Amino acid sequence: MKIAIVEDDINMRKSLEIAMSDFEEFEIKTFKNAKDALKILDDTFNLVITDINMPGMDGIEFVKELNGRFEVIIMTGNATLQRAIESIHLGVKDFLLKPFDIDTLVAAIKREDTIQKVQKTAIKTKKDNNGFLGSSKALENILHITDRASKTDASILLLGQSGVGKEVFANYIHKNSPRAKKPFIAINMAAIPDSLIESELFGFEKGAFTDASEAKAGQFELANGGTLFLDEIGEMPYNVQAKLLRALQEKEVRRLGSSKSVKIDIRVVSATNANLIQKIKEGEFREDLYYRLNTIPINIPPLRERKDEIIQIADACLIQNCEKYGFELKRFSTEAKEELLVYNWPGNIRELISVVERAVILSENNEIQASELYLQNRK
Ligand SMILES: Nc1ncnc2c1ncn2[C@@H]1O[C@H](COP(=O)(O)OP(=O)(O)OP(=O)(O)O)[C@@H](O)[C@H]1O
Ligand SMILES: [Mg+2]
Known part of the structure; x- marks a missing residue:
């Protein structure tokens, strides 16, 4: 497995390189900044591990540039944790909070995609979710048209x-x-x-x-x-x-x-x-x-017009994130659920996913309170 490590701090970079060289299955290449990495990264690489705070292009911009071509693990300090959370929709495989030990890193590298795994087991809405975590009348209606159109070669415009x-x-x-x-x-x-x-x-x-x-x-x-x-x-x-x-x-x-x-x-x-x-x-x-x-x-209607999906998606993300961060399974309080339902979701499902992830991380105990959703500009 060929892995690129992008880290500006020379001590961190060297120590990762040395620690990882103990594992025969990993071939490591290190870079001191994102620009250098972008020049070299090609299809022979399987995984990119990157720092966030770096001179020049920062880790999040870098991950955007990679455009889903590689699996990515982000290494983040407390100072940049919020920024890391914002990047969740970029499809990052894992976040490691610095400092971490090498075993944690290796476990993260080897972990199969937990998101997909949980999606398959925990959500029984359909035999195959195809990335849809919830269902609603509005969604069913458009899926019906989509199914018919999919079978043909007709051009489809998604709005x-x-x-x-x-x-x-x-x-x-x-x-x-x-x-x-x-x-x-x-x-x-x-x-x-x-x-x-x-x-x-x-x-x-x-x-x-x-x-x-x-x-x-x-x-x-x-x-x-x-x-x-x-x-x-x-x-x-x-x-x-x-x-x-x-x-x-x-x-x-x-x-x-x-x-x-x-x-x-x-x-x-x-x-x-x-x-x-x-x-x-x-x-x-x-x-x-x-x-x-x-x-x-x-x-495709906005999330606020697909209300039935909100709690289903939120619950599915809750499970995924508790598993991802190794927490006991949390739940939403009744008030939190109500907040989720009345909020107008300008960022739609992408916003819902990151709100849930943030709540899982920041909530004080196993019941997530409405205030812990940090929903702003409520309408
Ligand atoms: N029904 C769904 N169930 C679960 N997750 C979903 C669903 N729809 C979208 N998502 C997730 O929400 C995020 C945003 O979806 P997507 O990128 O497809 O939106 P988009 O309409 O292309 O947005 P943009 O216009 O900003 O590009 C992604 O992480 C996607 O996996
Ligand atoms: Mg898009």
């Missing part, structure tokens, strides 16, 4: 506020489609600099531009046969939109700097929390592309 689960739906669609065994490639338009989106999507030939020392396939080619998930599609630069439309219509792409087209067979799912109609009016989004992407629109 909904931030944190409602658009990405969860995109995964679900792929897994329930005839393309399930083929690649699922997600690209977040908001996470890639505008100038790089085109080469990211379509790839490039060696020498296509100054930095192109080697040819590279674009995500379109990598997704061939499978599903391409275009996240935050509203952020796609206007000039690239025309090229995307052409690729979808012609079913072929051409790498930058190449004169040859490659046939591609992909299913497109896109998502946005922006108002695309408004963007079209303002001349920021192409109407023709909108119609091409929007064969089947799926509106």
